[in-house]
Amino acid sequence: MSLFNLSEIIGTLKDNVSKALKVKGEVELTGRIVKQDDFEIETLINAQSVEAGGNVTTPTFTAKGAICYLLVNTDKQPWSVQTRRGPFIPTSGLTYDGLYPTMQNITSEFAATSSPKRSLLVIPTAAGESQPSNISEALASRLVGNQQVRFYNNHPSDTATVTIRILRIWGDR
Amino acid sequence: MTEQRKQEIISKLQSIYDDFLPTEDEPEMTMFGLISRYNATDQNIELIGGDWVVENCPEPLKSLPI
Numbered sequence: 725m726s727l728f729n730l731s732e733i734i735g736t737l738k739d740n741v742s743k744a745l746k747v748k749g750e751v752e753l754t755g756r757i758v759k760q761d762d763f764e765i766e767t768l769i770n771a772q773s774v775e776a777g778g779n780v781t782t783p784t785f786t787a788k789g790a791i792c793y794l795l796v797n798t799d800k801q802p803w804s805v806q807t808r809r810g811p812f813i814p815t816s817g818l819t820y821d822g823l824y825p826t827m828q829n830i831t832s833e834f835a836a837t838s839s840p841k842r843s844l845l846v847i848p849t850a851a852g853e854s855q856p857s858n859i860s861e862a863l864a865s866r867l868v869g870n871q872q873v874r875f876y877n878n879h880p881s882d883t884a885t886v887t888i889r890i891l892r893i894w895g896d897r
Numbered sequence: 898m899t900e901q902r903k904q905e906i907i908s909k910l911q912s913i914y915d916d917f918l919p920t921e922d923e924p925e926m927t928m929f930g931l932i933s934r935y936n937a938t939d940q941n942i943e944l945i946g947g948d949w950v951v952e953n954c955p956e957p958l959k960s961l962p963i
Contacts, residue, residue, distance in 0.1 A: 767963050770947030771932040799933045835953050836922065837963065883941060885933040887963060 725726040762895045768799045777816075781874045782888055786882040787845070790892035794823060794873060795840035800884035802831045804876045809848050810869075818874060822848040822854055824862035829878065837887065845871060845890075898916060898943060903919060906945060907954050928961040 759765045768782040795806060807822025820826040823843040834841045845867035849855050855864035877884035913934045917926045930948040935941050951959050 771928040772946035772961055773932060773936055773941055773944040775944060789927070797929055799936070801927075835929070835933060837927050883936045885929060885936050885943065885946075887929045887947070889963075894942070 726823040753779040755829040763790075763891065766892070767887065768873075768890060768892045769875070769886055771885055771887050773778070774875065774884045774886055776879050776881050776883065777875060779874050779876045780886060782872050783841075784870050784872050785890055786870050788892055788893045789868075791863065792845040792867050793893070794845055794893040795845050795889040795891055796842075796875065797837050798875070798884050799833050799835045800882050801833050801876060802829050803884065803886075804828050804878060805843075805850060805873050806828065806876070807871055807873050809877045816863075819848045821866070822846060822871065824856050824859070837894045840887075840889070842891075853858065865892075881894050882885070902943075906918055906943075907958075909938070909940065910950065910954060917928060924960060930962065930963050931961060 734894075753842045757764055766785065768785060769780060772780050774780050790812075794805070804819055804820070805823065805827035806818035809817050809819050809822075820828045822845060824846050825843055827841065827843055830841060832841075844862050846856060846862050856865055873888065875886050875888060877886070877893060879895070910931060913931060914926055919928075921923060923930060928950060932941075932946055932951065935945075947963070953959075955956070
């Protein structure tokens with residue numbers, strides 16, 4: 725899936741902030757929420773250390789009416805991410821179906837923060853429903869309302885470092 | 898965490914930051930890069946992360962880009 729270049733977006737954001745504020749030198753994006761006209765990046769988990777076999781859960785976040793991508797950086801593998809089964813299914817529990825593509829047992833590291841693992845947040849499928857089979861179907865089921873995700877460090881012995889962000893995009897994408 | 902241990906950790910993190918050499922793949926130190934390197938030392942028994950650095954460390958560590 726290649727809808728946009730995250731490095732380009734971050735680079736454009738830095739340039740525009742620099743121009744708007746007449747900043748000399750490099751603009752650093754250190755805040756929790758970095759905003760631009762039609763997109764924003766919110767950091768949910770900031771370089772948290774997760775022990776082998778452990779997990780970490782993000783705070784509740786909201787879609788804010790945007791297309792939301794989950795961005796995950798971690799330095800160990802394998803790893804997984806699940807979402808809540810909500811917001812429209814009353815059953816409690818977690819699922820892999822709230823992301824497209826799913827982040828189940830990923831066997832690659834994503835240590836460069838400019839190149840995170842990226843998935844679209846979607847409304848999890850209910851029993852009997854089929855999961856999206858392509859990005860168009862996934863976008864038609866994009867997340868609305870609130871959600872949380874849980875990261876699992878499935879490495880047998882090493883502590884993982886994990887950063888999780890949300891990229892919200894408004895407009896026709 | 899004792900104050901002594903806190904200062905030990907800050908000192909170690911500062912050393913990691915001071916020893917960092919930019920590369921084409923990693924042109925600047927980030928909070929992720931800092932904690933990842935600290936985890937690689939196997940000394941992070943308290944499992945500190947970026948939020949701990951922001952709350953406890955001096956500049957420039959506390960303001961590293963995410």
